Amino acid sequence: MNRQTKVDILRAGLAAPSADNSQPWRFAWCGDDLDLRIDASRSGLVSDTRYVLSDLAAGACLENMVIYARTLGYVAELQTFPRHDDALWVVRIRWRCDPECNTSEPLAGAIGQRHTDRRFPWRGPITTTTQTRLNAQAGAIPGQRLYWPQTPRERKAALKVIRLAETLRFRSPTLHRELFSSIHFPVGWHSTCEEGLAPATLAVEPPLRPVFQMLRRPATMTALNRLGAASVLGWRSAYLPIRLSPGLCLLVIPSTSRSDVLAGGRALQRAWLEATLAGLSVQPYAAAGVLSLGFAPVEPALQRHLLRLASALDELCVPGHGLVFLRLGYARSAPRDRSGRRALASFGDIP
């Protein structure tokens, strides 16, 4: 494998999504083998306790690289979680040049186009043919599936779960701190940044921006929560956009083992790339699935909400564990601002 090929494969990986744009990936080449590791300095805390969000991001990054390398005639052989005593080592990828490999990989064309869109309202409908296409991509990773709430009752139940989780992110001081620490207010409302969330990507309406910015102060949030601010924010950030979007689905993984979460990240990425090819906008909502696992260290007084969340989510999608919701719809145009990425050299041993 020449240097340019290695760099191009890594660049495809970096285009993957990650929670809060944390980009928790480290790369190391060992000859032509590539190790994908989780970056200890960007993972493992609060909602990412036990690396659920990082494993999802690693799965998405891995899938991008596998898809892209295939277009160059390379097939990936994967050894996942190679060492039990090294929790950060996610996968060793052995690239095999295969002259027989079918290099036509339509999803590769969407790798650079895929992005998160938090605007609304969006148009629809999302036809069953499109749903089937997304299902097929998620299902290409063994054990993974998408659940689509179809009836008004199912949609209402799903909305309730998401809203409960998003409300908790503002009500719990620990989750509030985590949420606002990933937003880079100093870059202003008109530029993006290479790591974390730029305010411009959050789709906050101009008149609400000063209020939103004030909410980053814990004392302000606590005071406003006495007046029900967390509920209003849960309504605005989750309920309203989802009500005004034609599509909602949930990535369901067979178990919460790290291998299945990693595979879930791969399935998520395939479905998201397919949605991009279909012209759909996508916003993930991960709080419900991740908080319901019960690992996040929220305040004891709020623990009962996590239990409620877990049982409501279970009812939605047995068998399996619902991990990430995707809001879907057709936007009139692409968003003006997209999240950036760090320079390639900051991800470790780059050829």
Ligand SMILES: Cc1cc2nc3c(=O)[nH]c(=O)nc-3n(C[C@H](O)[C@H](O)[C@H](O)COP(=O)(O)O)c2cc1C
């Ligand atoms: C595991 C995971 C969880 C995410 N959770 C959320 C979420 O709850 N809400 C949200 O608006 N975006 C969420 N995102 C989207 C990321 O914030 C987004 O991927 C990141 O900022 C990079 O931007 P991009 O997708 O436009 O490249 C999530 C992404 C991943 C991979």
